[in-house]
Amino acid sequence: MKASIAAAEKSMNIGGAAKASGVSAKMIRHYEAIGLVPKVRRTDSGYRTYDANDVHSLSFIRRSRVLGFSMKEIKKLLNLWRNKTRPSSEVKKLALEHIRDLEKKISELQAMVDALRILALKCNGDDRPECPILGKLGEIKD
Amino acid sequence: MKASIAAAEKSMNIGGAAKASGVSAKMIRHYEAIGLVPKVRRTDSGYRTYDANDVHSLSFIRRSRVLGFSMKEIKKLLNLWRNKTRPSSEVKKLALEHIRDLEKKISELQAMVDALRILALKCNGDDRPECPILGKLGEIKD
DNA sequence: ATCCACCTTCCTACGATGGGAAGGTAAAGC
DNA sequence: GCTTTACCTTCCCATCGTAGGAAGGTGGAT
Incomplete structure (x- = not known):
């Protein structure tokens, strides 16, 4: 057979x-x-x-x-995938948590971009040494 | 004191x-x-x-x-910072490149979020096993 | 003299991926 | 048959930034 x-x-x-x-x-x-x-x-x-x-x-x-799922998350997803009787709520929960993580990361990166943009705008970018970017990074206080 | x-x-x-x-x-x-x-x-x-x-x-x-600068980038920034005669254009160039990298990363993450949102919206999230999230991940073709 | 906080170096791990060495195997060509 | 080539095996190392811990020395206060 x-x-x-x-x-x-x-x-x-x-x-x-x-x-x-x-x-x-x-x-x-x-x-x-x-x-x-x-x-x-x-x-x-x-x-x-x-x-x-x-x-x-x-x-x-x-x-x-x-x-963008991690190995650990994928392990859970695989188990759900193979389990024909899983409740879709569990899958959705995993996905929503992952979305939250991704959005947190995005807003952190966006905050970096915003801060850098402001500094770069104020930087002449010519032959002179004055530069608010280095100024900010080197500030004595926070 | x-x-x-x-x-x-x-x-x-x-x-x-x-x-x-x-x-x-x-x-x-x-x-x-x-x-x-x-x-x-x-x-x-x-x-x-x-x-x-x-x-x-x-x-x-x-x-x-x-x-969000990498160690390699920070090494360059430190050299520029310590070099009193650096041209600000070099600093600005580094910053702009870094902004580009960050934005690339952001858009990649955003693409993941968008894709997941669409799938999560279509998922009932109840006790039934049907789930388009797993459906999509398990699709035979790409 | 004892104690505790601090310091030293060295090794390990994470998470996901890739590179490469040293050696065995399958399947083709001659 | 024998050689070549492409593939396979395991094992170790590197990345990047950070953290944990072990084993042992030091400094200052009690």
Whole structure:
């Protein structure tokens, strides 16, 4: 039975899985080492073997990374993803928390930009040494 | 009450410099190790000794970090700061480049937020398992 | 003399990724 | 067959900025 549908489940080495998932072979091994993905089968000679499902998980991880989720968050997302009876509220909660973190980071960076813009505007940017940017950075008091 | 020896350069140990500059003792040693600040004098017993100028440099570094400059950028800023004949154009150039980097990062983060917001809006967030967030992350194609 | 706060150096870790060495293996060409 | 080439394996190191801790020495006050 299994042999008759062998063509459907074509398996591949780590390089193939890397190309197919967009995750580098290096990182695939790393994800396995930290337990983010389970240990896959090996050939007699020790090569890792991946099937379409494994690649699917790796793609899931890659897309989660693109959205800025951390490994720890992705671990939770993967569990929810694999759990067909999860409540969507849990997923939404994770996403909203992540959005909050991202927005906090954004406002911190924006504050830096704003402060620098003000200083840069007041800086002539010519051959003279006077510069409010250095002035501000070197101020004795805060 | 420092009137009696007002102009005296009161020196301190690394702990005092840390408090005065807002940079941890740990990081002061690190900055010295990577050559960001010069090696300071030592007492006979090997304790590092800091004066007001040293503390001033450390405060400069801390304020630069607050504005998000990297160690490499701070190294350049310190050189410009100490060089009384620098052209302000160089400082401004560094600042503008840094602003560009920050804004690039901000827009990347903002793109993540936007994508997540759209998905989260479409997620019921109730007891049912259906969730477009996981759906999107698990999509077969990109 | 004792105590405690401080100092020293050295090692470890984080989080996510990449580089590279040293060596084994698969599959192709000749 | 034998060689080449491309791939695989594990293991160690580097990044960047910061922090924690161990083991041991020093300074000043009690």
